[in-house]
Amino acid sequence: MKEEIIISGFGGQGVLSMGKILAYAGIIEGKEVTWMPSYGPEQRGGTANVTVILSDERITSPVLNTYDTAIVLNQPSLERFMPLVKPGGTLIYDPSSILTPPMRKDINVYSIEAMAEAARMKNGKVFNMLLLGGLIKVRPIVSVEDVVEGLHRTLPERHHHLIPMNEEAIRHGMEIIREENKA
Amino acid sequence: MQKDNDILLLKGNEAIAHAAIRYGYDGFFGYPITPQSEILETLALLKPWETTGMVVLQSESEVASINMIYAGGGSGKCVLTSSSSVGVSLMQEVIPYMAICEVPGLIVSVQRGGPGLGTIQPSQSDYRQATCGGGNGDYHTIVLAPCSVQESCNMVGLAKELMMKWRTPVIILSDGSIGQMMEKCILPPYTPRRTDEEIRRQCPWATNGLGLKGRKPNVMTSLELDQALMEKRNRELQKKYARIQQEEVRAEHYHTEDAETLIVAFGSAARISMGAIDNLRQQGHKVGLLRPVTLWPFPEKEILELASRMKRIVVVELNEGQMLRDVQWASQFRCPIEFIGHSGGVIITPDEITRKISEMGKL
Structure with missing residues (x-):
């Protein structure tokens, strides 16, 4: 098993921490993991992306040209990464920040109204957990239980009371993700 | 456990x-x-x-x-x-x-x-x-x-x-x-x-005042006004370096057994090269990697031995060709040597290495 994922959006959306929780869940399942952020003079509102690789075997290059799965959270990210999804791969997007919906027919496309749902829940912070739930629903690379365990390990103890709310968001994300195209 | x-x-x-x-x-x-x-x-x-x-x-x-x-x-x-x-x-x-x-x-x-x-x-x-x-x-x-x-x-x-x-x-x-x-x-x-106590025993040369009774104070200086004495210290240092070169060389091989093209790369460039090697092998190119783990001492003997049975060596670095000189020298130019690199913070991708090596053609 090897899954190469790119998560791309605006800084401050929780893109990097979502990748980190996913990577931790991979470690709990005994996998090799690599989490490679774009870094630079970046800021809230700028672009941010992270490459996450989960594999049963040693991971060679942490730098990739193509991806099994792309999660794109704004129009520039969609334009940049949609062409790089391998044929038969998966693209997940949030329609609230995408102007032109993805057109490729040779990949599996899913939409998830994470931003609108987080607003409806009056909790912007669970946005990335809704997405993570959607991801592991359509790409079951790690279990919900291990993602929750990953939260326990990444969050400082003083924030552990927030875990049930995040778990609920993950499970909710699994329900609201919609298939738009089947390859 | x-x-x-x-x-x-x-x-x-x-x-x-x-x-x-x-x-x-x-x-x-x-x-x-x-x-x-x-x-x-x-x-x-x-x-x-x-x-x-x-x-x-x-x-x-x-x-x-x-x-x-x-x-x-x-x-x-x-x-x-x-x-x-x-x-x-x-x-x-x-x-x-x-x-x-x-x-x-x-x-x-x-x-x-x-x-x-x-x-x-x-x-x-x-x-x-x-x-x-x-x-x-x-x-x-x-x-x-x-x-x-x-x-x-x-x-x-x-x-x-x-x-x-x-x-x-x-x-x-x-x-x-x-x-x-x-x-x-x-x-x-x-x-x-x-x-x-352990430091005193293991480092009798140290200038820490430990166990001063019964011995002369240790002096540490790089200054030696007598040139002959300075040369003597240099020669002793060189003897130590020769022993380090004998004993401490470390390198990792990745698919070198049957390789015809050898990539030499270290650190992150080596990881990216491994990704390229996986691609190239799928296309039928016999490519392997030697990754120097110690850059000094440099795995000179291994490179010479590999150069003697390779059709080509490709050095991949995130610079304009620095280790390249050491590889050229160590290999004694027993096979052609090419270079792929980027600098200034630009990261090379596996596809670029794959494409460039494919384009180099057969030898």
């Missing part, structure tokens, strides 16, 4: 900080600079002064840090500093002092694009600074090049062993990508810091 909390998801920089505490280092002295600031930050967060007694100090500059390492190592303590490219340049003055006075110490160099302030993105353009020495005189430093987070951690332990065994400064030559990326890291068990 490792406990669960010893397996963590860590950045390369964070792993180095954890490792320094666990391998029983006595002190860290450093000044912040991207992309290595997490080393100092993680140490500040872990507060080892409350547990192992390890000192962590943010110095006023890189020049101060390296002088603190010189002093700490000179007193027999196991100490480290870290910086990035332009900061490591500032340290070059003191490294030759450490070399000639045979003072142990670890310098972690997390490279970014250069020259000068350059960029904050990953680069390998300080290969020559690390292996040829940016300082003056006939000296070498042992240079270790990690290619993963786990190896960054392990090399802090290896560096301690080597610098104490050979009484020499050791450099871990990491870069922005290995420092910033996160991977699974199995942390080592805690090794207690050495006691004064």
Whole structure:
């Protein structure tokens, strides 16, 4: 098993921490993991992306040209990464920040109204957990239980009371993700 | 059996900080600079002064840090500093002092694009600074090049062993990508810091005043006004370097058994090259990798032996061709040698290496 994922959006959306929780869940399942952020003079509102690789075997290059799965959270990210999804791969997007919906027919496309749902829940912070739930629903690379365990390990103890709310968001994300195209 | 909390998801920089505490280092002295600031930050967060007694100090500059390492190592303590490219340049003055006075110490160099302030993105353009020495005189430093987070951690332990065994400064030559990326890291068990009594026994040369009764004070200086005496010290140093070259060369092979094209790459460029090799092998190209783990001493003999049975060598680096010269020299040009590289913080991709090697055609 090897899954190469790119998560791309605006800084401050929780893109990097979502990748980190996913990577931790991979470690709990005994996998090799690599989490490679774009870094630079970046800021809230700028672009941010992270490459996450989960594999049963040693991971060679942490730098990739193509991806099994792309999660794109704004129009520039969609334009940049949609062409790089391998044929038969998966693209997940949030329609609230995408102007032109993805057109490729040779990949599996899913939409998830994470931003609108987080607003409806009056909790912007669970946005990335809704997405993570959607991801592991359509790409079951790690279990919900291990993602929750990953939260326990990444969050400082003083924030552990927030875990049930995040778990609920993950499970909710699994329900609201919609298939738009089947390859 | 490792406990669960010893397996963590860590950045390369964070792993180095954890490792320094666990391998029983006595002190860290450093000044912040991207992309290595997490080393100092993680140490500040872990507060080892409350547990192992390890000192962590943010110095006023890189020049101060390296002088603190010189002093700490000179007193027999196991100490480290870290910086990035332009900061490591500032340290070059003191490294030759450490070399000639045979003072142990670890310098972690997390490279970014250069020259000068350059960029904050990953680069390998300080290969020559690390292996040829940016300082003056006939000296070498042992240079270790990690290619993963786990190896960054392990090399802090290896560096301690080597610098104490050979009484020499050791450099871990990491870069922005290995420092910033996160991977699974199995942390080592805690090794207690050495006691004064152990230091007195293991480092009778140290200038720490321990056990002064019944012996002359130790003197540590690089200054020798008598040129014949200076040459004698140099010759002794060279003998030590010859032994290090005999005993401490380390390199990793990846699919070299049946290879016809050999990539030589270190650190992050080696990891990316491994990805390219997997692609190239799927296309039927017999490509392998030699990854120097020690950049000095350099795996000269292995390269000569491999060059004798390869159709081509391709050197891949995140610079404009620095290790390339060492490969050309070591291989004695027994086969054609090509170069693929990027500099200034631009990262090479597996596809670019794959395409360029495919285009080189058959020999």
